[in-house]
Amino acid sequence: MSTELPEPPSKIELKPGVGGGGEIPSFDITLRVRRFLPEATADAYWEDFKLTMYGTDRVLDALHKVKWEHDGSLSFRRSCAHGVCGSDAMRINGRNRLACKTLLKDLDTSKPITVEAIKGLPLEKDLIVDMEPFFQSYREIMPFLISKGHEPTKERYQSAEDHAKFDDTTKCILCAACTSSCPVFWTDGQYFGPAAIVNAHRFIFDSRDDAGDMRLEILNDKEGVWRCRTTFNCSEACPRGIQVTKAIAEVKQAILSRTV
Amino acid sequence: MSVSIPAPRSQRIDPKYKRGPKSHGSFEKLAWLFMRLSGVVLIVLIFGHLFTNLMVGEGISGIGFGFVAGKWASPLWQFWDLALLWLAMLHGANGVRTVINDYAEKHATRAWLKGILYVATIFIIVLGSLVIFTFDPCVTGSQLQQCL
Ligand code: HEM
Ligand code: SF4
Ligand code: FES
Numbered sequence: 001m002s003t004e005l006p007e008p009p010s011k012i013e014l015k016p017g018v019g020g021g022g023e024i025p026s027f028d029i030t031l032r033v034r035r036f037l038p039e040a041t042a043d044a045y046w047e048d049f050k051l052t053m054y055g056t057d058r059v060l061d062a063l064h065k066v067k068w069e070h071d072g073s074l075s076f077r078r079s080c081a082h083g084v085c086g087s088d089a090m091r092i093n094g095r096n097r098l099a100c101k102t103l104l105k106d107l108d109t110s111k112p113i114t115v116e117a118i119k120g121l122p123l124e125k126d127l128i129v130d131m132e133p134f135f136q137s138y139r140e141i142m143p144f145l146i147s148k149g150h151e152p153t154k155e156r157y158q159s160a161e162d163h164a165k166f167d168d169t170t171k172c173i174l175c176a177a178c179t180s181s182c183p184v185f186w187t188d189g190q191y192f193g194p195a196a197i198v199n200a201h202r203f204i205f206d207s208r209d210d211a212g213d214m215r216l217e218i219l220n221d222k223e224g225v226w227r228c229r230t231t232f233n234c235s236e237a238c239p240r241g242i243q244v245t246k247a248i249a250e251v252k253q254a255i256l257s258r259t260v
Numbered sequence: 261m262s263v264s265i266p267a268p269r270s271q272r273i274d275p276k277y278k279r280g281p282k283s284h285g286s287f288e289k290l291a292w293l294f295m296r297l298s299g300v301v302l303i304v305l306i307f308g309h310l311f312t313n314l315m316v317g318e319g320i321s322g323i324g325f326g327f328v329a330g331k332w333a334s335p336l337w338q339f340w341d342l343a344l345l346w347l348a349m350l351h352g353a354n355g356v357r358t359v360i361n362d363y364a365e366k367h368a369t370r371a372w373l374k375g376i377l378y379v380a381t382i383f384i385i386v387l388g389s390l391v392i393f394t395f396d397p398c399v400t401g402s403q404l405q406q407c408l
Contacts (some may be wrong), residue, residue: 044293138367183362190280220288220289221282222287223283224288226288226291227362228364255289256293
């Protein structure tokens with residue numbers, strides 16, 4: 001038995017020779033990784049890997065190639081591999097980037113591509129740092145909805161205009177690229193850091209939340225927003241394109257206009 | 261078959277998880293505001309100062325003991341220079357305090373640098389204020405009009 005299916009409307013006739021995607025260009029790179037193996041040596045050192053990669057590859061693919069085909073001891077974090085989970089922030093050619101969102105072809109492949117762990121957090125192994133101080137600051141700003149009164153029976157209504165006030169800061173994936181790019185954070189790790197302020201901003205300017213004043217008070221600390229020197233490293237580093245420095249400035253303004 | 265794995269050599273890295281105790285009051289907020297407000301006033305004071313000293317009259321070649329004496333005979337310039345002294349010193353000292361906080365890594369280094377900064381600042385403010393108010397143009401041998 002055979003049934004004749006109608007042709008799908010999306011079908012497009014291709015001319016012979018068209019399609020198939022063609023050859024992906026390949027090139028040779030040197031991946032220069034800052035290694036730290038606490039089991040073996042006391043100090044970190046640079047190690048070069050010569051790899052043949054393709055035009056569609058990202059720095060993460062190069063790290064995978066090293067780990068899977070050259071040296072299985074190379075350690076780094078990654079989960080989603082598509083810029084969503086925030087696990088693979090690292091210093092690529094001296095700038096904080098997600099390895100899974102950085103295409104090799106966009107870097108200068110004629111020179112070694114340097115890959116290091118993010119700065120300012122305790123280094124544990126290779127590209128892995130202890131994220132605990134980062135999350136400690138995050139927890140301190142109470143990143144959850146706090147509302148007074150009774151639970152509404154319907155939705156907590158919010159107008160599009162009210163939502164627009166903090167829409168940008170809802171995009172954070174907690175990758176720590178911003179906080180670990182901040183020279184004020186590097187010094188002693190005491191500064192709350194851009195990521196904590198971004199996530200405080202997300203609730204301070206949320207019309208449904210009632211604990212904005214508490215968060216402003218927390219960030220009025222000597223290690224809070226006033227340590228920001230508007231270096232813009234954080235805005236430059238954020239893989240989600242969040243206007244981090246602007247968010248910090250808005251929190252400063254909110255503290256001033258509420259308490260002066 | 262048994263494999264012996266050497267014990268890891270790594271120790272727990274000392275993580276500075278805990279931020280110092282929460283600060284009270286709003287000193288850093290006021291310092292932040294002061295930098296901006298004093299900055300705006302300093303623009304007027306500094307350019308007014310530069311203009312009267314360098315552009316008006318004989319310009320730079322007119323500056324000398326007599327020129328300063330003439331200016332400080334007027335309460336306006338006494339006040340102007342006093343405000344310039346205090347604001348520039350407090351603004352500059354607070355700016356350097358910020359730089360020390362941002363770059364000194366050890367507690368002791370910070371304490372020392374800030375100690376030296378505060379002593380130097382107070383010394384210059386006190387000395388400068390004394391000079392403006394107790395300035396006497398009639399040093400021995402002065403050829404100035406009002407001393408003859
Ligand atoms: C023309 C007038 C001036 C304006 C508008 C101005 C403005 C500012 C502002 C807004 C800041 C704060 C920057 C921040 O918080 O990141 C600052 C910092 C600073 N200012 Fe001024 N200022 C002026 C004159 C001066 C003078 C005369 C001195 C020296 C006595 C000085 C020394 C400093 C220092 C050392 C800093 C700290 C630098 C830093 O934080 O990176 N400024 N200034
Ligand atoms: S603000 Fe951007 S850079 Fe900072 S943690 Fe969030 S996503 Fe990462
Ligand atoms: S691996 Fe998830 S963001 Fe890069």
